[in-house]
Amino acid sequence: MKTDVGKVDGKENGTQTRKAIKRGIILRTNAIFMVPFILLWGLYVLTHGSSGPGGGFQAGVVLAAGVILYAVVFGLDRAKRDFPIKVMLLIASIGVSIYAWVGLFALFFGGNYLEYGALPIGHEPAESSELGIEMVEIGIGLTVMAIMLSIFYDFAHGRD
């Protein structure tokens, strides 16, 4: 059964499959199962930060760890094709902007900076605060994941 692992580098399937077996087929099989679960669990931690342990920072680091596992097992080129560097920097900037703009919206609606109770998204201040906290956690998670990945790409480039 031919796989398309070899297509990325332009080499034949034969060499690449032999290299994959040398690189460790146990590692590849485990990583194929684990990476989607790690990414899904990172998303779970992000959205359930208000009712259990978790939140923005933990979720960002777990998501980055999932992509780093993918990069270590399948090759840095494949990870750079699937999670490109420029998209990561864009996501990082969007994350910080979400946080800062939520605060500014609170200013526009009459409260202090970052006062979630003044936002008109809930029926009462406690509900607005809960939704504001979730938006802010999404922003934090995006930024942390993107920056951890960007730093990893910079260091993992190899000697040149």
Added chain:
Amino acid sequence: MILAVDILLLAVAILLAVKAIQTKDLIESIILFSGYSFILAVIWFELNSVDVSFTEAAVGAGVSTILLVAVVSLTLRHEEEETKSPIRSYLAILACIVFFAILAVGVPDMPKIGDPNAPHHQHVVPRYIEKSYEETGVENIVTAILANYRGYDTLGEVTVIFTAGISVILLIRRVWE
């Protein structure tokens, strides 16, 4: 806070830290440091701080280790031969002993372990614990303080991470692809 487990974990942490600093092979040092980080995460879980233990296990034993290993693969694996005079290491040991003595003088004034009447449990923390559900609507008090009561500090922290990412790009990246 079980006493025997606490002492055992702290003893293992000290052993790992000493060996990580002393060994000359950098990969061994990094792996011991990752183990030290993980033992600390277990100690913090035993001290009922679940959020911090989660973050430490993910950051210290995860991302930190992989960054250190990547840098060692870019540079050298073994420490180079010592070329400094032994006077320098004696001065370093003397400085460490003075450091330990200065900090140990303050130990008798610290509160006992686990005392609920210690001064840092009063004033503002009971208010956070009592009023956090009705004012913020979330059950995790740590998230409520982090994102609502002290949200400004968290904005500064996200900016710090962002700046660190930009600094690494400016220092290391050779080719803009």
Added chain:
Amino acid sequence: MVDVVEIILTKYNYLIYIALMTIGFYGMIGKSNLIKKLIGMSVFQYSIFLFYISIADIHGGTAPILIEGEKVTYVNPLPHVLILTAIVVAVSTLAVGLSLAVRIYREFGSLDENKILMGLKDE
């Protein structure tokens, strides 16, 4: 003399934290490899976090996540918040320090502090 023994018995954990801090401190100043210095800095930082989290604990308390109904004692959540921020700042500092080490290695070809200083003097 009995006072000292009693202090050591009830507050032994502070002495262990100070010992960990001293180990990290020695790694920062007594070793000449740059990466070993950074590892020493990280050991120092994590031991300070251990000190903060341990004073937040209360006997018989539980994790600071609200439970429906019952009246339980929660541990102090404020140091947890401070240390969460500090952990992430520590890893950012480590990343920038490592990138400086890589740049220094590219310039001087060595990661040993004395060789770098001698290289600077020659220029």
